[in-house]
Amino acid sequence: MKNTLKVLFALIVIIIISVLVLLNQHDKQNKTSDSGGKDTVQEKKKSDQQKAEEFADKMKPKIEEDLYEMDIHHFIKNITFKKEVTISPMGYIVVEGYINDEPEKFNFSASLKYRTNEISSMSYSYELSIRFRDWEKYKDEPQLKENFLKSLSKKEREQYLKDIGEKE
Known part of the structure; x- marks a missing residue:
């Protein structure tokens, strides 16, 4: 009978300790949520989209520099960046924009x-890339430029020559 009471007493003590541990653990979880522990840390972390937008803003001067470097004919009057910044499936941050207030024609x-x-x-865009074309590279093949110019309408040809500084 004494052994049975000892075993029963040990079981009761184990159950009480287990219940106290579970209650203590539950209280800790509630305190971190109530005091802002976990939730605040997660709110303070910037989302990937926010990081991408900040990085894009930081890199815009470099993008402008590259565009002006490509612009051998000094065609660019202004550069406009679209507000939307995307993250590609490969993890690249994609920034889009356009030149000279022509979003449909001169985009990048x-x-x-x-x-x-x-x-x-x-x-x-094709229209922008041909404004960056260096015809000096094709000076041994002048027919290429002539053929290209012939492929344009008169209005397009005049505008193109104006854009690359060959006609005013």
Whole structure:
């Protein structure tokens, strides 16, 4: 009978200790939520989108520098960046924009590498890329430029020649 009472007493003590531990653990979880522990830390962390937007803002001068470097004919009057910044599935931060207030005609896109702080690649609309074309590279083949100019309408040809500084 004494052994049975000892075993029963030990079981009761184990149950009481287990209940106290569970209650203590539950209280700790409630305190971190009530005092702002976990939730505040998560709120303070910037989202990936916010980090991407801040990084894009930091890199915009570099993008502008690259565009002006490509602009051998001094065609660019102004550069406008779209507000939307996206993160590609490959993790690149993509910034888009346009030149000379012509979003449909002279647009560009820059893919940025967050970890290395560099421009991974730049792409341009066809209309913009031909404004960056260096015809001096084709001086041995003048027919290429002539054929290209012939492919344009008279209005487009005049505008193109004006944009590259060959006609005023």
